[in-house]
Amino acid sequence: MAPDRPGCWSRLIRVDGRTLLSVTPVHLLDETGWNAHLSTVPARERFTPVSELGASRYRFTYEGQRHLDALLVTKDSDTLVVSLHGALNRQRFELPPFERLATLLSWYVSSMYFGDPTLWMDRTIWG
Incomplete structure (x- = not known):
């Protein structure tokens, strides 16, 4: 698992008067996107991502x-x-892989990247 990178700059945002989510300025993202603050999603049904400009990471954990x-x-x-990433050599890359991040950051578009949850089941799966 990729840990949060210490020392990343982010801004906390209060949602629904209690939940704090974080946004990292796009120009401060590293090539993996892992330095954006990770917010845990406790329930998929009530989740709403941050609408502020910047980068935000989310994780929902299944059984x-x-x-x-x-x-x-x-x-x-x-x-x-x-x-969504393609095939992934697990000996060379850590999870989660946010492929094409560098390319899409250079475009004038918003972007969303997903990591395949089945890759967490077995280290020999290549995605």
């Missing part, structure tokens, strides 16, 4: 310690590009 990881990069754009 069996399988994680649905997402990275949302919100820019001032009406276009959203959604990315």
Whole structure:
């Protein structure tokens, strides 16, 4: 599992008067996106991502310690590009893989990246 990177700059946002979610400025994201603050999603049914400009990471954990990881990069754009990674050499890459991040960050679009939760089931799965 990829840990949160210490020292990342982010801004906390209060949602529904109690839940704090975090947004990291897009220009401060590293090439993996892992330095964006990770917010745990306790229930899928009541989840609403942050609508502020910037990057935010989310994780919902299924039974069996399988994680649905997402990275949302919100820019001032009406276009959203959604990315799911391809095959993944698990000996070279850590989970979650947010592929095409560097490319899409250079475009004037918002983007969302998902990590495949089945990869958490077995280290020999290549995705």
